[in-house]
Amino acid sequence: MKYYFKENFRLLYADGALYDSHNNPVYTYRNQTLFFPQIDLFRYGEKVGHVKKNFTFFLRQYDIFVKERTVDTLNQQFTLFRQELQLERLGWTIKGDFLALSYQIYDRNGNMICEVDQELFHLTRQYYVNILDESQELLIILVVLAINQYDKDLSASSSAAHHSHSNH
Numbered sequence: 041m042k043y044y045f046k047e048n049f050r051l052l053y054a055d056g057a058l059y060d061s062h063n064n065p066v067y068t069y070r071n072q073t074l075f076f077p078q079i080d081l082f083r084y085g086e087k088v089g090h091v092k093k094n095f096t097f098f099l100r101q102y103d104i105f106v107k108e109r110t111v112d113t114l115n116q117q118f119t120l121f122r123q124e125l126q127l128e129r130l131g132w133t134i135k136g137d138f139l140a141l142s143y144q145i146y147d148r149n150g151n152m153i154c155e156v157d158q159e160l161f162h163l164t165r166q167y168y169v170n171i172l173d174e175s176q177e178l179l180i181i182l183v184v185l186a187i188n189q190y191d192k193d194l195s196a197s198s199s200a201a202h203h204s205h206s207n208h
Contacts, residue, residue, distance in 0.1 A: 041171045079185050091186045102186040114186045141167045154180045
């Protein structure tokens with residue numbers, strides 16, 4: 041199943057939707073970016089899960105919930121030459137270029153279960169998610185939302201670091 045993410049930015053939060061190939065919104069989400077670091081996911085208006093950022097000093101971590109049950113935590117992994125994220129309980133690995141929104145998700149057996157790629161030349165942030173294992177659809181979408189937040193947090197911290205260095 042292929043979905044298209046389209047994001048909107050508001051004053052205190054970001055929201056968006058995932059559209060099917062007929063441009064029908066199937067999932068919607070709301071990200072309370074300023075006061076509540078949590079992304080709520082809805083399927084046809086019913087809340088089906090959320091992603092909550094953990095506050096840690098060195099690593100970025102995001103807890104993933106289906107309904108109100110913690111399923112796993114997306115963890116940043118340190119590797120020498122490439123960026124990698126993992127979900128330890130599920131045994132999933134995410135590889136690729138997160139800042140360019142071009143990456144793949146692999147299950148514990150090394151099978152690709154999802155690929156994500158950015159749609160260029162749009163005014164707002166848009167990308168597609170091609171889910172290869174439809175039995176894991178909800179969980180994959182929550183992981184993609186967590187990676188999206190990871191990307192935003194990484195961009196914000198590098199922008200802040202660049203800004204502080206340019207003021208000296």
